[in-house]
Amino acid sequence: MDLLYFAWVRERIGTGQEQLDPPEAVRNVADLIGWLATLSPGHAEAMREPERLRAAIDQKFVPLDALLGDAREVALFPPVTGG
Amino acid sequence: MDLLYFAWVRERIGTGQEQLDPPEAVRNVADLIGWLATLSPGHAEAMREPERLRAAIDQKFVPLDALLGDAREVALFPPVTGG
Amino acid sequence: MIRVSVDSAPIELAVEVAALEERGAGGVATFTGVVRGDDGITALELEHYPGMTEQALIALAEDATERWSLLGVTMVHRVGVMVPGERIVFVGTAAHHRREALDACAWLIDRLKTDAPFWKRERLGDDARWVEARESDAAAAARWNVD
Amino acid sequence: MIRVSVDSAPIELAVEVAALEERGAGGVATFTGVVRGDDGITALELEHYPGMTEQALIALAEDATERWSLLGVTMVHRVGVMVPGERIVFVGTAAHHRREALDACAWLIDRLKTDAPFWKRERLGDDARWVEARESDAAAAARWNVD
Numbered sequence: 162m163d164l165l166y167f168a169w170v171r172e173r174i175g176t177g178q179e180q181l182d183p184p185e186a187v188r189n190v191a192d193l194i195g196w197l198a199t200l201s202p203g204h205a206e207a208m209r210e211p212e213r214l215r216a217a218i219d220q221k222f223v224p225l226d227a228l229l230g231d232a233r234e235v236a237l238f239p240p241v242t243g244g
Numbered sequence: 245m246d247l248l249y250f251a252w253v254r255e256r257i258g259t260g261q262e263q264l265d266p267p268e269a270v271r272n273v274a275d276l277i278g279w280l281a282t283l284s285p286g287h288a289e290a291m292r293e294p295e296r297l298r299a300a301i302d303q304k305f306v307p308l309d310a311l312l313g314d315a316r317e318v319a320l321f322p323p324v325t326g327g
Numbered sequence: 328m329i330r331v332s333v334d335s336a337p338i339e340l341a342v343e344v345a346a347l348e349e350r351g352a353g354g355v356a357t358f359t360g361v362v363r364g365d366d367g368i369t370a371l372e373l374e375h376y377p378g379m380t381e382q383a384l385i386a387l388a389e390d391a392t393e394r395w396s397l398l399g400v401t402m403v404h405r406v407g408v409m410v411p412g413e414r415i416v417f418v419g420t421a422a423h424h425r426r427e428a429l430d431a432c433a434w435l436i437d438r439l440k441t442d443a444p445f446w447k448r449e450r451l452g453d454d455a456r457w458v459e460a461r462e463s464d465a466a467a468a469a470r471w472n473v474d
Numbered sequence: 475m476i477r478v479s480v481d482s483a484p485i486e487l488a489v490e491v492a493a494l495e496e497r498g499a500g501g502v503a504t505f506t507g508v509v510r511g512d513d514g515i516t517a518l519e520l521e522h523y524p525g526m527t528e529q530a531l532i533a534l535a536e537d538a539t540e541r542w543s544l545l546g547v548t549m550v551h552r553v554g555v556m557v558p559g560e561r562i563v564f565v566g567t568a569a570h571h572r573r574e575a576l577d578a579c580a581w582l583i584d585r586l587k588t589d590a591p592f593w594k595r596e597r598l599g600d601d602a603r604w605v606e607a608r609e610s611d612a613a614a615a616a617r618w619n620v621d
Contacts, residue, residue, distance in 0.1 A: 244590075244611075
């Protein structure tokens with residue numbers, strides 16, 4: 162699974178992109194956030210407040226309870242601030 | 245009193261401006277329209293349908309029942325179509 | 328902060344927008360009216376009431392700055408003869424907040440249609456006809472009164 | 475008819491508007507966001523999600539053409555580093571009727587704020603901070619749902 166990170170999520174983790182293989186128990190985005198938090202201090206810091214995170218699966222915005230299914234690309238980021 | 249005419253009112257009358265001295269009995273804009281209609285065939289044609297006319301006294305839009313008072317400039321024209 | 332112009336020269340949109348952007352605002356909203364060439368229209372003539380027109384536009388711009396928090400208001404109306412594709416009217420607003428700029432811009436063009444003394448005549452080859460006022464314009468201007 | 479661009483080059487407003495005017499519409503409405511220099515901001519950085527961003531903007535433009543009768547929709551967003559006074563975003567719509575152009579333009583910028591994956595970081599000299607999303611943007615986007 163390709164993980165993409167943007168804005169301060171990217172900064173805290175220290176990279177904008179990584180390829181990871183989450184365990185079976187990780188079924189939705191919230192699970193993924195919990196699992197990512199265990200990977201490194203940077204990941205932990207980025208995932209510390211899930212309520213401040215937003216997600217996209219295969220380039221579509223999804224709520225945090227969205228199932229990962231056979232997602233190829235999952236992105237995590239703060240609420241958008243364009244325009 | 246300066247009379248100004250615009251658009252098809254001007255065209256029918258054949259001039260955009262004239263100086264006239266209406267009689268005492270002409271108290272409001274509607275009276276003025278009625279009196280102007282008697283001045284020439286062109287004036288009559290321009291004033292034929294008062295409901296299609298709009299007016300301004302001293303460069304402010306007014307309804308047709310507005311009193312002329314000591315107006316210096318009265319304009320008659322069709323509904324505006326700018327923009 | 329308020330700029331009003333009634334002129335027979337073409338409207339310089341880039342210049343007008345640049346002046347609004349220089350107000351230091353976060354957002355600039357504009358509306359530009361363009362002469363349409365459908366229905367066989369070959370030219371459009373715009374007549375106005377010199378003196379009253381400028382006053383009417385200034386009054387609208389001032390009203391807008393009372394209703395909304397604006398850093399700039401520009402209203403430019405072309406008069407005389409113009410051809411399809413040319414700009415008739417430009418309304419632009421600058422504000423810190425986009426909602427103020429957008430609402431004020433929409434309000435100004437709605438009100439200009441009913442409150443400023445301009446008259447349009449369409450030329451269709453050798454023919455010409457005065458454009459009739461539209462009920463929908465009066466309705467559009469009136470709808471702001473319920474705010 | 476739909477033009478979407480996400481680019482680090484400055485936004486060429488005159489070019490974008492001219493393209494909309496050429497759609498043969500009676501009216502063109504635009505909104506331009508400009509980097510503000512207040513609060514000591516020296517630069518603004520715009521990050522985005524390549525691929526998803528363009529898709530999101532195209533989806534918004536297509537939605538707008540379903541809601542309103544439009545002849546042209548342009549959405550241009552700048553990314554990278556820009557300084558106060560520069561344009562961040564341009565949204566423009568062309569339509570026969572001004573109401574359609576104005577409403578669609580306002581809708582597009584409201585929705586862009588919540589539906590497109592961009593993130594702003596403000597630089598204040600050597601300092602930098604990510605801009606927080608605003609409740610008011612979500613409210614502005616939601617208010618269109620009651621139509």
